[in-house]
Amino acid sequence: MVKKSPPDATRRSERSRRAIYDAALALVAEVGYPRTTIEGIAARAGVGKQTIYRWWPSKAEVLLEAFLDLGEQAARQAGHQPHEIPDTGDVAADLKAVLRATVDELLDPRFDAPSRALAAEGLVDERLGREFVARLLEPQLQLYVRRLRAAQRAGQVRPDVDPRIALELFVSPLAQRWLQHTGPISHAYTDTLVDYALYGLAPR
Amino acid sequence: MVKKSPPDATRRSERSRRAIYDAALALVAEVGYPRTTIEGIAARAGVGKQTIYRWWPSKAEVLLEAFLDLGEQAARQAGHQPHEIPDTGDVAADLKAVLRATVDELLDPRFDAPSRALAAEGLVDERLGREFVARLLEPQLQLYVRRLRAAQRAGQVRPDVDPRIALELFVSPLAQRWLQHTGPISHAYTDTLVDYALYGLAPR
Structure with missing residues (x-):
């Protein structure tokens, strides 16, 4: 006993x-x-x-941990580790894979409604917004920074590019479409974002 | 009399x-x-x-027109027409100029606080959010679509690029940094976004 x-x-x-x-x-x-x-x-x-x-x-701490837990569950269900972006040696393929998983998560009602409520509060309560960005969003963005740095070492991304800005070219469009309903989100959409960001809009 | x-x-x-x-x-x-x-x-x-x-x-209509008026005033104060993006023949320079003016507007407290309050409501009230996007944001984005189409005709943007998605590579990062306080905004930042989007992250 x-x-x-x-x-x-x-x-x-x-x-x-x-x-x-x-x-x-x-x-x-x-x-x-x-x-x-x-x-x-x-x-x-x-x-x-x-x-x-x-x-x-506080309630802010309960919610923070509830979201961290939700994100980890979603990552496991999608069959990948919660705290890394895979490195297969093909940066385009790896970014597309992780963004496709993110689209699936954003379209999941268990994630959508609470995330939207919290994001809305973060827009008007700057202190809360900054805390949740620092503890929930920025750690996710740093995974892209690490993957882009590896791509720079492999010669797939230009060495003079700032990875923290570069990731926004494909992450922020998805975030804005989801948050503000400015357009539909899909795997085809995020694949296109990655291609445009990597190869540019101007002719090569 | x-x-x-x-x-x-x-x-x-x-x-x-x-x-x-x-x-x-x-x-x-x-x-x-x-x-x-x-x-x-x-x-x-x-x-x-x-x-x-x-x-x-309704109050939604009053606010909608108040925002339209605010945007037109800001455009005039910045010395350009409210309903066009200039076409000097240099798409990089034109996009940088209009994004610099947008940064100035987003940093103006007269614009920042009411826009943020409305955006927050739009996140949780989908009907209101979609209406304000359709009547306030999308018409602005269509100005970029027109400018990018002109750049395609001039051979400065690839013909297979979808301008409505392409514009998000530089517009959405600025929107997310401003809305969610995910990073500082400045003219140097938006200039960098335009260069990355046009020329791509991969080596040429």
Whole structure:
């Protein structure tokens, strides 16, 4: 009995943690960030609010970790490691593959509604926006920086290109179409962005 | 007396209209779109709410026209026509010039706060978002489509490039940095975007 207690407690914690993440994401999607409260998350997850306060200091922290967890789950479901862009030696193919997976994630309702609610709040609450960009978005963008640097070493990207700006040529169009509904998103669309960015609009 | 009456009335109307635009933009920046009301705009502009209802059917329409007016004013102050991108024969120079003017506009607090409030609402209210994109953003993007088509005719952009996607390589990165605070914006930054987009990241 004593031997079994820690694993059981861990499983219970893990179940509570997952229930809290699910509740936080569902709530922010339904009522928006300002009206999402620790009390509301606790009630929906079926836990006491002290359980939440024991693990996280604020609703912003709960949501941050819920999004990190969501991103990792999506990456695993797509069959790749969450914290790397593959390097097959073909930078065009690798960028297209990761952007196709991103399109699939953006079109998933579990991701779309809460991400949109959080992004909307980030536009008007600059402090929150900057924190979520620094902790959720920028680490993802740095994966592209690393992949583009490897492509520079392999001679597939010009050495004078700044990778942190270069990645925006294919990441930002997808982000804007998704966020602002400025156009449809698809694998064909992101493939085209990668080709235009790598080979340029001007004749070669 | 009779002869002077119509011009005076026109001037009065023009003054009221401008006061209503200013009030609407200031209010949406301060309290957000959901809490902006026709009553609030009227009170702040010093007009009766019937004056507003006589000209516009809803607050969305007032704001839409206020933004169109703001964009036209900004274009005139920047010394160019509001509804065209110049064609000097050098597509890189023309795109850089119009993006530099856009950077100046995005950094102007009169434009920044109300635009951000409206964009935030557009993220969560899809109908409103799509309407404002269709009537405010897309007409601006079509100016780039026209300029890129002229560049294709002049042999400066490849004939197989889709101009509506191509423009996103330099417009969307600027939009995302501005909206989501993902990085600083400057003339040097937009110049770099144009060079990367036209000449590509891969060695030539």
